[in-house]
Amino acid sequence: MYNILLTAFLIICVLLIACVMMQPAKTSNDAMSALTGGAGDLFSRKKARGFEAIMQVATTIMGAIFFIVAIALVYLSSH
Numbered sequence: 001m002y003n004i005l006l007t008a009f010l011i012i013c014v015l016l017i018a019c020v021m022m023q024p025a026k027t028s029n030d031a032m033s034a035l036t037g038g039a040g041d042l043f044s045r046k047k048a049r050g051f052e053a054i055m056q057v058a059t060t061i062m063g064a065i066f067f068i069v070a071i072a073l074v075y076l077s078s079h
Contacts, residue, residue: 001076002073002076002077005069005073005076006073008069009066009069009070009073012062012065012066012069013066015062016059016063016066019058019059019062020059022055023052023056024051024055
């Protein structure tokens with residue numbers, strides 16, 4: 001059981017990294033946001049749509065699965 005979970009954990013790690021890397025950039029990279037820390041963009045955020053929304057949901061789900069499997073691995077390794 002431990003080996004199966006460890007293999008699943010490694011696959012989940014790779015998928016989580018892919019989900020994070022595929023998310024589009026959210027910064028505007030202009031001079032004012034660099035100087036002010038992006039405080040002007042605080043209330044100008046738009047709701048994610050399309051591919052960006054799908055990637056946010058996929059990243060959240062993969063992160064939750066990552067933590068669940070990690071906790072299961074810790075439990076199995078201690079018993």
